[in-house]
Amino acid sequence: MHRFESDDDEDDPMENKVRLVEMLLDKCRKLVGSFKHSYLLTRKLFDTQIALRTSRTKLIQDVPTSWNSTYQMMASILENRLNFVQLRADNEINNKVKDNFLDNSDYDLLTDLVELLEPLYELTEMLSGSKYETCSLVFPVYLI
DSSP: OOTTOOGGGGGOHHHHHHHHHHHHHHHHHHHHHHHHTOHHHHHHHHHHHHHHTOOOOOOOOOBTTBHHHHHHHHHHHHHTHHHHHHHHTOTTSOHHHHTTSOOHHHHHHHHHHHHHHHHHHHHHHHHTOSSSOOHHHHHHHHHO
16 A cells, blocks of 8 residues: 555545546546547548538647647547537447447536636746747736
């Protein structure tokens, strides 16, 4: 047993929430990876976006070294929610891919996470600007 672990870790509500988020992110990565590695799935997503007249938001795969990419991945999945609902009914998509589609509770948690992380994403983008000075932005942001 690790020195920080206790027998009560199984009942720790915070630990359970962290596991839930980790499982959701794993599911999101598998879902996006399925589409990124398949021309057929990417084409079906594009065709569904056109048919449903939804935004043509591309799915974004996250990168371990950039937390912003994880936020962007989650946001891109939310943008395509209606498309995924439609694609779930497509008989040409195999069940292994469909197993990675999110259910309503997954989307609820994903929505909460995106809403929570959006201000941090915007702040990071603002402070990471390369076409303008960002030092003058640091002090006012610090005061917030």
